[in-house]
Each structure stands twice: as C-alpha cells, then as structure tokens.
Amino acid sequence: MIRDSDVLSTLTATVRRFVRERLLPAEARVEDDNAIPAELVAEMRALGLFGMSIPEAYGGLGLTMEEEVMVAFELGYASPAFRSVIGTNNGIGSQGIIVDGTEAQKQYWLPLMASGAVIGSFALTEPDVGSDAGSVRTAAVRDGDHYVLNGTKRYITNAPVADVFTVMARTGGPGPGGISAFVVPRDSIGLSLGPVDKKMGQRGTRTCDVIFDNCRVPAVAVIGGVEGKGFKTAMKVLNRGRLHIAAVCTGAAERLCDESVSFARTRVQFGKPIGEHQLIQAMLADSATEAFAGRAMVVETARRFDAGERIVQHAASAKLFCSEMVGRVADRAVQIHGGAGYMQAYPVEHFYRDVRLFRLYEGTSQIQQIIIARELLNG
Known part of the structure; x- marks a missing residue:
C-alpha cells in the first residue's frame, strides 16, 4: 500500500542519491576500518532512516510494508553494513515493542x-540455541518487583553499539510458552558484552555476545507486561524482518548486476568486450532475471x-528465494570479473562474502523451507 x-x-530518490553519493564512496573505508563513519550515521538520523517502520505517532516515518521495501531496495544497493546500522531500529529492535509493548x-x-x-x-540466539528458538535457556527469575536474568546471547547484531536490548528469556517451563520478552537497557547492572566477533563478511556490522550475570531488571520491563508471550512476539517480528531482508537481498543483486554489466562493457578479451561473448551474456541474463523475480516477489x-x-x-518464500538468489548472482559477478573479481579493489569481492550471511540470519534457508512446507500441508 503506497499512500502517496x-x-x-x-x-x-533522496535515499538513492544518498546511497550513491555518500555510501558507495565510503565502502572501501568501512571494509578497512570495520566501522561505519560517524558522520554517515548522523546523516542517516537526519534522513529519518532509523524510524522508517516506527509509527508516526512515536516520531517515525510510519512507512507501510510496501513503502519500506521500496526504500530497502535502495539501501541494499550499498554494502549491507550500512543497512544494518539502522536495521535493528526498524526491525527486530523495535518491532517487538510496536506489536506487543505497553503504551508506556x-x-x-x-x-x-x-x-x-x-x-x-x-537478543534471541544463544551458544546452543539458533534455529530452535523455542529452546532458549537464558533464565529470568521473578524476585519481588524485579526479574533476575542469567545466560548468554550470541552473534547479536549491533550489540557493541546498542543502547537497549529486546531479550528473550525463560520465565516458565520448557518450550515456547515459557519464554518472555524483556526490554533491557545497556547500562543495566549485570549486563556485559563479549569481544567483537571477527566475521567472514559484512565488515562494519558489529556483533558480539551479550552476557547476563544476575542482571536485575524491573518487572515493567516485560514487553506487554505479561509473561509467556515472548516467543509469539519474536515470531511476529521475524515475519516482517524476513520480508525486509528479502528486499535488501534484491537491492544487492541489482548492484551486482550493474557492476557486472559495467565490467563486461569495458573488459576486452579475444579482441572485443567480454559482454559480446555469449556465455558472459548468459550469466548477465540469468542474474538480471533472478533479481527481477526477487523484486516482484517482495513487492507482491x-x-x-x-x-x-x-x-x-509468502514472507518465508521471499526470504528463501532472495537470499539464495543473491548468492548465485554474487557468484556469477565474481566469475564475470574473472581474476579481478577475487581482488578487493572491486566491490564484487566483498559483496560475495557479505551476502552469504543472508541465508543464515532471520531464519536459515532450511527453516524457511520447513515453514513453507508446514503452511502448505496445514493450509
């Protein structure tokens, strides 16, 4: 639904110009420094990008899902790290509060x-809990008008720079029904962070462990004020997040297509640009077709x-297809670039590493397949 x-x-158009004029020139710097420049984060704040999906009543842009994915296509054109800076505020960092939080x-x-x-x-994933999200072990024990949290969360996006965490912790018995969601400020006593993770790709996106050691939080920190609804909250959040990620994957695929076309026009082999060779054309055509299919799935x-x-x-299908699709497009992009594609001087090298993560987080490809099959069989 596009309102206007x-x-x-x-x-x-504003985001597209910002991406091309400010973010693309900074990609190499982000790769080298493993950090997003502070001035670019400030510009993202000024553009309102931290509040795209947050309702207008609370200071956000209040974009519909269709409007949000249109912006995500544009943001996905740049290194995924840039999108990740604002991603948690628009997605899994805020949506739990939006869908189930108390008015306060x-x-x-x-x-x-x-x-x-x-x-x-x-903060959902734990050292021994990934795809099986219903088996969260981090414990939250009621103590008067507080809860005491103990446990460790792993691979938590933006944890090193976060000010507040939505934490899934077990307040009841086994299974999803025993999980509650908490809003926990970074400065809570008993909350600490592990070392910043060294990752394959997406440099500039910081992740690390979040450790709770007798961390006391007030009872009003329970999202919605009711125990046992945390798993349902997480599932509500992940549906929208998966669609957003699918849009980002599509934007990245479109960037890789453009990089491949540009290289194919200028790289000469056997006396003519490689773009005139049919096997190169076939790879370009396949990549463009798949990117187009991804865009159509996301918008629909x-x-x-x-x-x-x-x-x-549909969200699981879009996430499955687009995350797998962008991996194929990245592989073809490296192949089209030949030896140059393996060099850090060309952006396809880091995109090849960066997009691999999309098939893992917000639900692995295999989890998406299970969800799709379950919906088909139970429909």
Whole structure:
C-alpha cells in the first residue's frame, strides 16, 4: 500500500542519491576500518532512516510494508553494513515493542529509536540455541518487583553499539510458552558484552555476545507486561524482518548486476568486450532475471502484508528465494570479473562474502523451507 506516490518517489530518490553519493564512496573505508563513519550515521538520523517502520505517532516515518521495501531496495544497493546500522531500529529492535509493548514502553522507547538517539538490538540466539528458538535457556527469575536474568546471547547484531536490548528469556517451563520478552537497557547492572566477533563478511556490522550475570531488571520491563508471550512476539517480528531482508537481498543483486554489466562493457578479451561473448551474456541474463523475480516477489508479499493477509508462507518464500538468489548472482559477478573479481579493489569481492550471511540470519534457508512446507500441508 503506497499512500502517496509523490511523497514515496521523493523519499526513494533522496535515499538513492544518498546511497550513491555518500555510501558507495565510503565502502572501501568501512571494509578497512570495520566501522561505519560517524558522520554517515548522523546523516542517516537526519534522513529519518532509523524510524522508517516506527509509527508516526512515536516520531517515525510510519512507512507501510510496501513503502519500506521500496526504500530497502535502495539501501541494499550499498554494502549491507550500512543497512544494518539502522536495521535493528526498524526491525527486530523495535518491532517487538510496536506489536506487543505497553503504551508506556512505546511512549518511552520508540521516539528514542525513531530519532536514532538510541540503537535497539534483538537478543534471541544463544551458544546452543539458533534455529530452535523455542529452546532458549537464558533464565529470568521473578524476585519481588524485579526479574533476575542469567545466560548468554550470541552473534547479536549491533550489540557493541546498542543502547537497549529486546531479550528473550525463560520465565516458565520448557518450550515456547515459557519464554518472555524483556526490554533491557545497556547500562543495566549485570549486563556485559563479549569481544567483537571477527566475521567472514559484512565488515562494519558489529556483533558480539551479550552476557547476563544476575542482571536485575524491573518487572515493567516485560514487553506487554505479561509473561509467556515472548516467543509469539519474536515470531511476529521475524515475519516482517524476513520480508525486509528479502528486499535488501534484491537491492544487492541489482548492484551486482550493474557492476557486472559495467565490467563486461569495458573488459576486452579475444579482441572485443567480454559482454559480446555469449556465455558472459548468459550469466548477465540469468542474474538480471533472478533479481527481477526477487523484486516482484517482495513487492507482491508487501502488498499482501499491508492488506492484512496472512503472509507467513509468502514472507518465508521471499526470504528463501532472495537470499539464495543473491548468492548465485554474487557468484556469477565474481566469475564475470574473472581474476579481478577475487581482488578487493572491486566491490564484487566483498559483496560475495557479505551476502552469504543472508541465508543464515532471520531464519536459515532450511527453516524457511520447513515453514513453507508446514503452511502448505496445514493450509
């Protein structure tokens, strides 16, 4: 649902210009420094990018899902690290509060997240808990008007720079029904961070362990004020997040297509540009077709989401296809570039590493397949 096409066109044009004029020239610097320049983060705040999905009533842009994916296509054109800086505030860092939080929780945290004054993070994964999210072991024990949290979360995106965490912890018995969601500020006593992870790709995106050692949080920190609803909250959040990631994958695929076409036009072998060789043309055609298919899937699913339809299967399908698709497009891009594609002087090298993560987080490809099959069989 696009509410005002002119306003959306202006927004996407502004983001497109920002991506090309400010973010693309900074990609090599981010690779070298493993950090997003502070001035670019400030510009993202000024553009309102930290609050794209946060309702206008709480200071955000309040974009519909279709509007959000249109912006995500543009952001995905640059290194994924840039999108990740704002990604948790728009997705898993804020959406739990938006969908299930109390009004007091919304009034306090959402304006701060929308402005970028605080960065939110989502702490679900644990050393022994990944795809099996219902087996969370981090414990939250009631102690008067507080809860005491103990446990470790792993690979938490933006944890090193986060100001607040949405934490999934077990307050009851085994299984998903015993999990509750908490809003835990970074400065809570008993909360500490592990060393920053050294990753294969997505340099500039910081992740690390989040450790709770008798961390006391007030009872009002339970999202929605009710125990046992944390797993359901997480699942609600992941549906929208998966569609957003699918859009980012599509934007990255389109960037890789453009890089491949540009190289194919100028690289000469056997007396002519390699783009005139049919086997190169075949790879270009396959990549462009798959990127187009990804865009169509994402837009269609976003429209269904805005219409209030159940999109569990469609979101999983979009995430599965687009994350796998961008990996194939990246592989072809390196192949088209030949030896140059293996060199850090060309952006396809780091994109090849960066996009691999999309098949793992927000639900692995195998988890998406299980979800799709379950929806088909139970439909």
